Amino acid sequence: MNRTDRIGRTRYGIALAIGLLMLSTFIASATAVPDVPHSPAPPQHDSLKCEIHHVGLVEENMHIAYGLPAFNEQAMAAMRVQDSLFPHAVPYLLGGCVIDENSPKSRIIHYCPICRVARDAWLKGYEAGAHPEEDR
Numbered sequence: 001m002n003r004t005d006r007i008g009r010t011r012y013g014i015a016l017a018i019g020l021l022m023l024s025t026f027i028a029s030a031t032a033v034p035d036v037p038h039s040p041a042p043p044q045h046d047s048l049k050c051e052i053h054h055v056g057l058v059e060e061n062m063h064i065a066y067g068l069p070a071f072n073e074q075a076m077a078a079m080r081v082q083d084s085l086f087p088h089a090v091p092y093l094l095g096g097c098v099i100d101e102n103s104p105k106s107r108i109i110h111y112c113p114i115c116r117v118a119r120d121a122w123l124k125g126y127e128a129g130a131h132p133e134e135d136r
């Protein structure tokens with residue numbers, strides 16, 4: 001094995017470890033608050049790249065919103081298409097209905113900047129009635 005192979009394998013190992021850490025964090029949070037809709041969590045991936053737009057995901061310390069969210073029709077429609085059109089937009093982070101002094105106020109997330117632009121454009125198109133009924 002040459003040096004380039006070792007570096008490549010090390011990078012793959014680090015990316016895999018980060019992916020598994022993110023997955024375990026998602027599973028832990030998903031099981032903690034089973035009775036409310038959850039934040040769109042990044043799908044499982046082997047590296048921190050958007051599989052749709054092929055750009056690296058950006059880290060952000062995102063505020064966690066608690067309580068029962070009031071999703072309107074537009075937000076519900078966006079949730080139905082997000083996995084195929086903008087899976088890493090991560091526009092918000094929900095912490096569930098129960099909050100106490102130990103509840104975290106924020107969490108590190110990774111988002112795709114192009115997914116966010118795509119989501120904003122999709123929402124504007126939805127408002128304008130641009131999307132066919134099967135998208136809704």
Ligand SMILES: [Zn+2]
Binds near residue numbers: 053054086112116
């Ligand atoms: Zn993307």
